[in-house]
Amino acid sequence: MAIKSVSVLVLDRLAIFEFGVICEVFGIDRSADGVPNFDFKVCGPEAGKPLRTSVGATIIPDHGLDGLVGADLVAIPAIGGTEYLPEALEAVKAAADSGSIILTVCSGAFFAGAAGLLDGRPCTTHWMHADDLARQYPTAKVDRNVLFVDDGNLITSAGTAAGIDACLHLVRRELGSEVTNTIARRMVVPPQRDGGQRQYIDQPIPVRCSERFAPHLDWIQSHLDQQHTVAALATRAHMSARTFARRFVEETGRTPMQWVTDQRVLYARTLLEETDLDVDRIAERSGFGTATLLRHHFRRTVGVTPSDYRRRFCCNDSGDETAASA
Numbered sequence: 001m002a003i004k005s006v007s008v009l010v011l012d013r014l015a016i017f018e019f020g021v022i023c024e025v026f027g028i029d030r031s032a033d034g035v036p037n038f039d040f041k042v043c044g045p046e047a048g049k050p051l052r053t054s055v056g057a058t059i060i061p062d063h064g065l066d067g068l069v070g071a072d073l074v075a076i077p078a079i080g081g082t083e084y085l086p087e088a089l090e091a092v093k094a095a096a097d098s099g100s101i102i103l104t105v106c107s108g109a110f111f112a113g114a115a116g117l118l119d120g121r122p123c124t125t126h127w128m129h130a131d132d133l134a135r136q137y138p139t140a141k142v143d144r145n146v147l148f149v150d151d152g153n154l155i156t157s158a159g160t161a162a163g164i165d166a167c168l169h170l171v172r173r174e175l176g177s178e179v180t181n182t183i184a185r186r187m188v189v190p191p192q193r194d195g196g197q198r199q200y201i202d203q204p205i206p207v208r209c210s211e212r213f214a215p216h217l218d219w220i221q222s223h224l225d226q227q228h229t230v231a232a233l234a235t236r237a238h239m240s241a242r243t244f245a246r247r248f249v250e251e252t253g254r255t256p257m258q259w260v261t262d263q264r265v266l267y268a269r270t271l272l273e274e275t276d277l278d279v280d281r282i283a284e285r286s287g288f289g290t291a292t293l294l295r296h297h298f299r300r301t302v303g304v305t306p307s308d309y310r311r312r313f314c315c316n317d318s319g320d321e322t323a324a325s326a
Contacts (some may be wrong), residue, residue, distance in 0.1 A: 013080030126159030
């Protein structure tokens with residue numbers, strides 16, 4: 001079913017950027033570029049009544065909630081708070097029941113959850129809110145690592161700019177790559193990004209659980225370039241290998257080798273962001289030894305290759321030059 005009509009829900013405390021993403025993809029006339037126009041409606045509790053946004057500006061919807069039912073796509077941007085108008089929830093639920101595709105951007109997933117649309121279904125939201133979403137809607141299958149989840153007539157996206165990915169994915173699914181590429185080119189964004197939101201999640205060193213065990217973690221972190229085994233680490237800690245491994249899991253929630261790998265990836269991320277070292281050197285300094293092993297663990301943990309990560313996050317002018325060798 002090609003999407004022809006799009007209705008976006010706006011309520012008080014609307015997030016402007018997330019709303020703008022939906023408008024940019026579906027609300028702009030690009031017929032001169034060969035993109036079909038959508039019957040685009042902005043729907044609120046009452047047509048013509050101003051609503052406050054998250055930044056203090058106001059927005060005035062042209063349509064009431066009845067504009068949601070019957071639309072091919074109902075889009076829900078991020079909306080502040082957790083208390084939603086019952087009539088808005090009912091309208092979105094009615095739209096879903098009548099066959100509309102529901103798309104949420106960022107914390108808009110919470111509204112979908114309140115409308116009963118996440119029960120037993122895979123979904124995502126901004127990584128900062130993923131745990132809250134899982135707690136509030138325990139039957140929802142929350143994926144914290146992806147940019148968006150396509151579950152047929154329900155598409156949920158991660159934080160903020162991931163809404164662009166979800167919207168363009170839906171356009172590609174329903175209208176094909178040519179239309180998607182045209183819209184993406186006009187927006188000056190890639191038509192499809194690799195990886196997931198893992199690459200954007202801050203991963204601090206875990207909080208230590210006990211002062212007695214802390215020196216062991218400190219020593220490992222300062223010697224990541226060395227090769228480690230559980231037996232050698234246990235000997236240094238004056239414990240048996242079995243006791244050390246058990247204590248390590250109790251203190252960190254990870255096995256010794258899993259934890260070491262996590263810290264090596266974290267250190268490699270820092271080196272990719274803050275230095276112009278090539279990937280071979282970063283692999284040596286972070287303890288992976290070879291660029292091949294670094295790429296394997298980095299992609300598995302972060303979701304993208306070291307070269308892609310450097311291109312997105314490097315703070316040095318020379319980052320683009322060295323990225324090619326990654």
